Amino acid sequence: MSSIPLNPGAIGTGGRTRARENYLNIKHTVSSWLLTADHKRIAVLYMISISVMFLFGGVAAAGIRIALVRPHDTFFSSETYNKLFSAHGIIMVFFFLVPSIPATLGNFLLPIMIGARDLAFPRLNLLSWYLYMFGAVLVMGAILFGGIDTGWTFYEPYSSVYSNTNVVAVIVGVFIAGFSSIATGINFLVTVHKMRAPGLTWFRLPLFVWAMYATSIIIVLGTPVVAITLLMVVLERVFGVCVFNPACGGDPILFEHLFWFYSHPAVYIMILPSMGIISEVIACFARKRIFGYEFVAFSSMAIALLGFLVWGHHMFVTGESMYSGMVFSLITFLIAVPSAIKVFNWSATLYKGNVWLTSPLVFAIGFILLFTIGGLTGLFLASLAVDVHLNMTYFVVAHFHYVMVGGAIFGYMAGLHFWWPKITGRMYPEGWAMLSAFIMFIGFNLTFFPQFILGFDGMPRRYHFYPPEFQMWNILSSAGSSVLAVGMIIPGIYFLWSLRYGALAPSNPWGAKGLEWTIPSPPPSHNFDNVPIVTEDAYAYEAIYAAELAGDYSHVEAPIPLGAEAEYSSPAEPSKLPNSSEERQ
Amino acid sequence: MDNSEHINHGPGVGHHHVTPVGTYVATYLALLVLLVLTFAVSRIDLGAFNIVVALGISVVKTALVVLIFMGVRHNSKLTWFWASIGFVWLILLFLTLGDYVTRQWVHLPLGW
Amino acid sequence: MSLELQHPAVAPQRLSHQFEQIDQQNEIYIVGMWTFLVTEIMFFGALFVALTVYRSVYPDAFEQAHSALNVWLGLTNTFILLTSSFTAAMAVRSKMLGQRVLTLLFLGITIVCAFGFLGVKYVEYSAEFREHHFPGPNFQWSQTVSPSTAQGDLAANSQVALGVPKIGVNEFPANYQPQQLELHKRELFFSLYFVMTGLHGFHVIIGILVLSTLWLLIYFNHPTVDDYMPVELAGLYWHFVDIVWIFLYPLVYLIGKQ
Numbered sequence: 001m002s003s004i005p006l007n008p009g010a011i012g013t014g015g016r017t018r019a020r021e022n023y024l025n026i027k028h029t030v031s032s033w034l035l036t037a038d039h040k041r042i043a044v045l046y047m048i049s050i051s052v053m054f055l056f057g058g059v060a061a062a063g064i065r066i067a068l069v070r071p072h073d074t075f076f077s078s079e080t081y082n083k084l085f086s087a088h089g090i091i092m093v094f095f096f097l098v099p100s101i102p103a104t105l106g107n108f109l110l111p112i113m114i115g116a117r118d119l120a121f122p123r124l125n126l127l128s129w130y131l132y133m134f135g136a137v138l139v140m141g142a143i144l145f146g147g148i149d150t151g152w153t154f155y156e157p158y159s160s161v162y163s164n165t166n167v168v169a170v171i172v173g174v175f176i177a178g179f180s181s182i183a184t185g186i187n188f189l190v191t192v193h194k195m196r197a198p199g200l201t202w203f204r205l206p207l208f209v210w211a212m213y214a215t216s217i218i219i220v221l222g223t224p225v226v227a228i229t230l231l232m233v234v235l236e237r238v239f240g241v242c243v244f245n246p247a248c249g250g251d252p253i254l255f256e257h258l259f260w261f262y263s264h265p266a267v268y269i270m271i272l273p274s275m276g277i278i279s280e281v282i283a284c285f286a287r288k289r290i291f292g293y294e295f296v297a298f299s300s301m302a303i304a305l306l307g308f309l310v311w312g313h314h315m316f317v318t319g320e321s322m323y324s325g326m327v328f329s330l331i332t333f334l335i336a337v338p339s340a341i342k343v344f345n346w347s348a349t350l351y352k353g354n355v356w357l358t359s360p361l362v363f364a365i366g367f368i369l370l371f372t373i374g375g376l377t378g379l380f381l382a383s384l385a386v387d388v389h390l391n392m393t394y395f396v397v398a399h400f401h402y403v404m405v406g407g408a409i410f411g412y413m414a415g416l417h418f419w420w421p422k423i424t425g426r427m428y429p430e431g432w433a434m435l436s437a438f439i440m441f442i443g444f445n446l447t448f449f450p451q452f453i454l455g456f457d458g459m460p461r462r463y464h465f466y467p468p469e470f471q472m473w474n475i476l477s478s479a480g481s482s483v484l485a486v487g488m489i490i491p492g493i494y495f496l497w498s499l500r501y502g503a504l505a506p507s508n509p510w511g512a513k514g515l516e517w518t519i520p521s522p523p524p525s526h527n528f529d530n531v532p533i534v535t536e537d538a539y540a541y542e543a544i545y546a547a548e549l550a551g552d553y554s555h556v557e558a559p560i561p562l563g564a565e566a567e568y569s570s571p572a573e574p575s576k577l578p579n580s581s582e583e584r585q
Numbered sequence: 586m587d588n589s590e591h592i593n594h595g596p597g598v599g600h601h602h603v604t605p606v607g608t609y610v611a612t613y614l615a616l617l618v619l620l621v622l623t624f625a626v627s628r629i630d631l632g633a634f635n636i637v638v639a640l641g642i643s644v645v646k647t648a649l650v651v652l653i654f655m656g657v658r659h660n661s662k663l664t665w666f667w668a669s670i671g672f673v674w675l676i677l678l679f680l681t682l683g684d685y686v687t688r689q690w691v692h693l694p695l696g697w
Numbered sequence: 698m699s700l701e702l703q704h705p706a707v708a709p710q711r712l713s714h715q716f717e718q719i720d721q722q723n724e725i726y727i728v729g730m731w732t733f734l735v736t737e738i739m740f741f742g743a744l745f746v747a748l749t750v751y752r753s754v755y756p757d758a759f760e761q762a763h764s765a766l767n768v769w770l771g772l773t774n775t776f777i778l779l780t781s782s783f784t785a786a787m788a789v790r791s792k793m794l795g796q797r798v799l800t801l802l803f804l805g806i807t808i809v810c811a812f813g814f815l816g817v818k819y820v821e822y823s824a825e826f827r828e829h830h831f832p833g834p835n836f837q838w839s840q841t842v843s844p845s846t847a848q849g850d851l852a853a854n855s856q857v858a859l860g861v862p863k864i865g866v867n868e869f870p871a872n873y874q875p876q877q878l879e880l881h882k883r884e885l886f887f888s889l890y891f892v893m894t895g896l897h898g899f900h901v902i903i904g905i906l907v908l909s910t911l912w913l914l915i916y917f918n919h920p921t922v923d924d925y926m927p928v929e930l931a932g933l934y935w936h937f938v939d940i941v942w943i944f945l946y947p948l949v950y951l952i953g954k955q
């Protein structure tokens with residue numbers, strides 16, 4: 001992989017190179033990337049890798065939607081269809097959604113947001129990327145050469161006794177990728193605990209850091225359980241050991257218990273980081289401190305804790321005890337409370353804010369709308385009686401896509417747009433970003449809202465064929481998915497375009513608060529010249545809010561057009577401390 | 586009992602806690618006594634209490650290893666936190682048993 | 698107690714670029730290691746949950762099956778691991794005080810104990826393989842199944858060789874008999890036994906690799922181990938391996954009568 005397009009310092013400067021050294025232009029060799037211990041470079045490596053995996057998962061999704069246009073599809077064989085939805089689920093869940101925000105934006109921003117020079121264990125961080133790559137290559141190999149048809153849940157005893165596909169290779173790949181996310185989790189936890197800058201108390205942390213902390217707790221406590229559970233499936237397949245196989249007295253529901261003990265919290269691994277991003281974006285563009293900061297912070301922790309107590313809601317219609325079901329149903333309803341706290345507090349933050357409608361904010365508002373739908377439909381599924389009707393239908397599919405695509409991916413897009421100038425040192429075209437946000441929003445709803453109706457009418461998930469009366473909604477859904485694809489391809493194009501032709505980003509293009517905006521874009525390798533001392537709370541936007549009401553926008557730094565960078569004051573301005581409280585007046 | 590030593594060589598060097606050999610030896614002997622006890626109790630039929638006693642002894646042994654051999658006793662609060670959270674979280678995983686205990690409570694006439 | 702009297706100056710520790718001071722660095726390593734051990738606790742925890750579930754569902758079968766294990770070899774191994782834990786703690790202490798020879802000695806004993814543990818395990822495993830107690834197509838149960846447990850004429854059929862029946866979706870194999878379930882339950886116990894002890898044994902092997910590497914590095918005075926932290930962290934890992942066995946031994950070898 002070439003590092004050249006990623007290097008804004010050396011490109012487009014007409015022979016002159018900018019004097020300022022940053023993490024991207026400090027070295028250009030391939031080995032300086034592949035052997036780096038810099039959290040920012042590892043974040044970029046991860047960003048490239050998960051984008052490639054997202055592409056694979058997206059192709060599989062396209063295959064599914066093509067197949068479902070007709071009730072009796074002949075384009076794919078039913079075996080291929082099973083492999084397509086399995087590939088889509090496995091790639092998207094384990095190789096895109098779980099690592100997406102923590103390993104990219106989290107890796108890049110967490111140390112900077114807390115004023116540290118790097119994560120606590122930089123080499124462990126690099127190892128994490130290699131584990132991820134190893135797992136990804138193994139899984140992609142297994143999928144391309146033979147495939148797997150168990151679905152992403154690997155339910156027993158199908159996965160261990162009956163399936164004749166590459167189950168072992170895929171599970172080993174997922175197992176290895178699991179350790180890559182454990183490594184990230186350990187790193188984040190220790191870093192947040194021990195490496196915060198002087199003055200940066202827990203309640204001054206940006207909410208993104210809180211979200212990362214809560215996510216890491218889930219990763220560290222949950223992932224090992226699914227790892228050992230999947231390992232036992234492999235042992236059953238390979239050695240004929242019997243642990244879950246009902247043919248020898250094993251209980252497949254125990255597999256589901258252990259699997260969902262991780263995999264329900266894993267939903268929060270996907271959505272909590274997005275929620276952290278939304279808090280950052282909304283506070284910045286509303287020019288207000290997040291309403292009820294402590295509540296938002298603690299709701300992340302509450303979600304992390306409660307998320308571990310609801311796994312049984314995936315087994316309401318199995319042989320699970322109905323008393324167990326009642327308890328799990330009740331706790332599942334409870335978990336709506338912290339989620340709702342967040343939604344209300346974001347809305348309250350926007351209220352009477354001096355809102356600057358930029359593309360990150362549009363994505364963030366899209367997140368709030370879609371996540372609300374996704375969350376509320378989750379309550380339908382949490383109700384025992386309703387779940388008997390809706391379980392294993394497209395209603396479930398629509399519900400978790402509203403949470404994972406409408407939630408996690410919209411959040412990821414919001415964060416990517418928000419911090420793109422910081423990461424790459426380039427500005428993207430705002431008009432195109434706005435357009436893609438709206439296309440994605442429309443395409444997303446067109447794809448997945450019909451699936452609620454399909455599910456409510458009883459169309460089961462994971463079936464290749466369906467009765468003809470469902471065809472209209474399926475066509476709508478497939479049409480929507482192509483709109484959604486367009487909405488996702490556009491950002492891919494303009495982000496790549498911006499690397500070469502985008503205007504140079506200033507340190508703080510949004511007039512935002514937070515340590516990451518006090519250092520140059522892109523940041524130098526060591527992040528901070530001096531350890532910053534934090535003297536104020538996160539989101540201290542009061543001064544900015546007052547200034548903007550008075551018509552003063554001097555805190556928003558303008559991008560430097562290409563060719564004009566000679567006037568750009570370099571080398572790096574010394575990392576400014578956040579404004580002290582006297583400055584606010 | 587705390588005749589243990591602190592070595593602190595100023596700000597550039599870390600602060601170490603050195604546990605005396607006697608403490609380690611005493612812990613080791615206690616672990617061996619508990620091991621014999623585990624074994625002896627398992628040979629006596631206490632009914633359902635066999636498992637309770639066996640687990641109780643194992644918990645005590647673990648506490649000795651964690652606090653003294655692993656030195657958590659003298660570590661920071663943060664280490665205490667992380668040393669205990671794993672064992673606490675395991676309790677959540679054991680809630681799985683709630684399903685198995687209550688499955689037989691109700692007999693539905695058909696099907697289930 | 699001459700060990701206590703001499704305090705050669707503690708070797709200065711090197712500070713990595715991302716940290717500010719040595720105490721912070723030490724605590725970060727220890728907390729990081731503990732966080733890793735938390736994942737290990739959850740890892741083994743899931744297996745203990747499976748063991749508990751199946752044991753509560755099939756108490757009689759599990760009690761019978763466990764009687765085929767050699768309690769005395771298990772006891773010996775527990776003793777060996779407890780001893781190695783003690784010497785590991787002593788090795789860390791010696792390293793902290795800069796006593797090179799004692800460190801090598803205690804680390805050496807720990808490694809020898811680890812090999813001893815694996816040796817005993819090898820004896821146990823080979824006996825179990827000989828008796829066809831390894832789960833899978835060759836699993837056999839030759840001991841008499843006690844009448845209290847057996848359903849119907851199970852005792853008469855106790856010499857049946859069992860495989861995982863490859864059942865089609867809607868059919869049972871022609872020779873399938875419900876009482877074979879009794880034998881499968883024993884297979885289930887041995888599945889869990891082999892998975893749990895095997896995984897634990899794997900951790901012992903990793904421990905041997907880590908401890909031996911440290912021993913060699915210290916022996917050759919490699920600068921990596923000037924600091925006592927590597928030995929401390931390896932010690933934490935080794936104690937964890939010991940803790941897993943502290944629970945495995947009573948729960949697998951000493952299942953009480955209920």
Ligand SMILES: [Cu+2]
Pocket residue numbers: 263264267310311313314
């Ligand atoms: Cu769930």
